[in-house]
Amino acid sequence: MTGDIEGTASDIVADGGHDAGGAPADEPPVVVKIGGAKAVDPAGAVGDVAHLVANGRRVVVVHGGSTVVDEVIERLGMEPEYVESASGVTGRFTDAETMEAFTMAMAGKLNTELTALFREAGVDAVGLSGVDGGILSGPRKSAVRVIEDGKKKIRRGEHSGRIESVNADLLSGLLGDGYTPVVSPPMEGKESDGGVTPVNTDADRAAAAVAGALDADLVLLTDVAGVYADPDDSDTLIESAATPDELAAVEDAAEGFMGKKVMAATEALTGGSGRVVIGDANVRDPIVAALGGAGTTIERSAIEEVEEAAETDGGETA
Template identity: 40%
Template sequence: MAQDDSRDLLDGARTGRSTPGGVIVVKIGGGADPEAVLDEVAERAAAGRPTVLVHGGGAAADELADQLGVRREVIRSPDGTHSRRTDQPMLEVITMALLGQVKPELVSGLRARGARAVGLSGADGEMLTAKRKPAIRSVQDGRTVLIRDDRSGQIERVDPTPVQAVLARGDVPVVSPPASDAEGHLLNVDADETAARLAVALEADALVLLTDVVGVLTDPTDPSTRLPEVGPEHLDGDLVRGRMRHKVRAGLRASRTVAHVAIAAAKQDRPIRRALGGAGTFVRDGGQA
C-alpha cells in the first residue's frame, strides 16, 4: 500500500470511517485559495487516483461585473439562503468569468504541477440539463417579491459521459457551471449542487466541498464552533446560515448514495485528505433533505 493510502486509512480509523480509494469529486469555492487543492489533485493524478475538480467563481464574477458596469443583486430567500440574481447580463458575466478566467487558471495550475487537465462546463455534451426556475421568491425590505427574469436553473439530469471519458485517459476533469436547458439555452446552476449531482452520477466514493472556512460553524466568525457532523436537523432554524446552507443541502442530497461527504477548508496542507480524515464537517443522512 502506498504511504499516502496508509495515512488516509489511519485518519479514517481515528474517526471511525474508512477513507475512499475510488473516484473523489472535489469542489473548490470561488473565494477559496486553490494552491493547496491543486497540489493535492495533481498528486492524486500522478498516483492514478481519479479526481474530478468542480469549481465556482463568485468572486471573479463579482469583480468582472464591476469592471463591466453590470449591476450585482442578491436574492434573499425566505428560508435565509442567499444567491446571486442572474438576469441575462449577469449570466453572461458569470459565463465569461468561469469559462474565461477561473477554469483556465485551474487547468494551467494543474499542468504546471505535471497533471493533464481538461476543462468542461455543464453545458458540454449535455452533461447537466437544467430547468429554468419560472419565479424566485426574494425578501426585499421586509416584503417577499417574485423575480421572473432570473436565468438560473435546477439540475434535472446528469450525463457523466464527458467526465468519464476524461477520467479514462488518466486526466483531471475540471468542471463548472453553466448548464443548459432542453432547448440548449444556458442557465446558471449552483456549483455545490453540480458537484453533488456529479458525485452521485459517477458513483463516487467521496464528495469534498472545500471553502474558505474550516467547516460548518455555529458562529461564522469563530472557527472553534465547527460542527464535526451535520444532518438534516441542522437546517432547522438559523443554525446554518447564508451560503453554507447551499453546501449542506447539496451534501445531504449526495450523502444518500455517496459514502463520504465533507465540508472543509481549502487553505490547509493536503485539504482533501484532511477533510476525509475529520478536519472539517461530515455530512450525513440525506434521506430527509
C-alpha cells in the same frame, strides 16, 4: 484566482504521468469543489489533486467564482444584484446581461486559468462548462419569487436552472482515459420549446450532483475548518455526522453560505455519494486532510437511516 499563483504541486509530481487504469478498485472517485471567494487559495487543492491523481485516484474538480463574476460585472459598468428568495436564501439575480458576464468569468477566465494551474502541476486536466456534452442539465428557471421590502414578488428574465441530470458517462469516460475534468457553471438550461440556454447554477450543488452521479466522495473546500456548532466560535467544530440526529444538528448549526453547503451535502448523499467532507481550503494538503478526517464529515448512514425509516413506515394502512 489568477494564473500567477505559486506553490502548485509541480514539485510533488515528478513526471506528471499517470496510469488511467491505476485507481484502486475499492476507492471511489473524489469530487472536489473549490470555492471562488478571494479568501480561498486554490494552490493547496491543486497540489493535492496532482498527488491523488499520480497515485491512481480518479478526481473531478468543480469550481465556483462569485468574486470574479462580480469583478467582471463591475468592469462592464453594471452592478451585481443579489436577491432574497421566498425561502430566505440569498442568491445572484442573473438577467441576460449578467449571464453574459457570468459566462465570460466562469467558463472563460476562471475555468481556463484553473485548468492551466492543474496542467502546470502535471495533471492531465480538461476544462469544461456544464453545457459541454450536457454535463449539467435541467430546466431553465426564467422567473424567481423574491422578497423585496418585505413583500413577495416575481422577478422575470432570470437565467438559472435546477440540475436534473448529469452526463456521468462522459465524465467516467474521461476519468477512464486518465483525464481530470475541471467543471464549472453555466449549466445547460432546457427551454420549454426544446431550446438550450446557458444558465447559472450553484457550484456547490453542481458538485453534489456530480458526486451523486459518480457515487463519489465529495470534498467541499471553503475558507473555514467546517461546520461550527457556534458559528462565532472556531473551537466548536462538528467533526462528524453519521446519524439523522447528528445530521439535524449540523443543519441547525449551518448559517448563511454554510447552509448551502450542508444542503449540497445531503443532496450528494441522497444521490449516491458515500460521504461528504466540508473542509478548509487553506490548510496544508486540504483534500488529503479532509479525506483523512479533518473538517466536518457527513456519512451516508445519516441519510440511509432516514430512507430506511421511511420505507419501514410506508406500509399500507387498514
